Amino acid sequence: MYRNLIGLILIAGLMMRLPAQPGAGLVPVRAGDLYGYADTTGNLLISPRYERAYPFSGGLACVRQQGRWGYIRPDGTGAVPCMYDDAWSFSGELALVQLGGRFGYINTAGVQVIRPQYEMALQASEGMACVRQGGRWGFLDATGQPRTAYIYEEAWPFFGGKAQVRLDGRWFYIDKSGQCVQDCQGE
Secondary structure (H helix, E strand, C coil): CCCHHHHHHHHHHHHHCCCCCCCCCCEEEEEEEHHHHCCCCEEEEEEECCCEEEEEEEEEEEEECCCEEEEEECCCCCCEEECCECCCCCCCEEEEEECCCEEEEECCCEEEEEEECCEEEEEEHHHHHHHHHHCCEEECCCCCCCCCCCEEEECCCCCCCCCEECCCEEEEEEECCCCCEECCCCC
């Protein structure tokens, strides 16, 4: 419930500032135990057939059928098969997915650009994926190429070109190349 509420607030805020995207005029609606999508006037456009449904982002909506997650297009056709253990809405060009207890990312074409192989991951931000491997956090670009080493005890997604990280018990900010840019005491 909390995840849905925060997602709806964030997406509503983003939709006020961004140009219209495919599916932006559709909202999830519940009928009994199933979800479908209606337009903003209440006309049902995608019949209720999903166990869960999230708002459209990146032109796709994250839905669950038979306990598995996938993505649909605004016309209701499948874009990414419902094959994931868990999945999140798109953040920029990437969406976080979980398969077999491992995390990775897909793009808006439904292609796994970062194979589910990480023990933990956060939603991508500013074209950067924050992932944990071997108990340490690092960052990948949107193609899956490492941008930093896996050295951080904790890490948060990028915002305003910086990410907050903790190393050796000390919090500071890095840029997308992993260089300290703020609160760099002791360097």
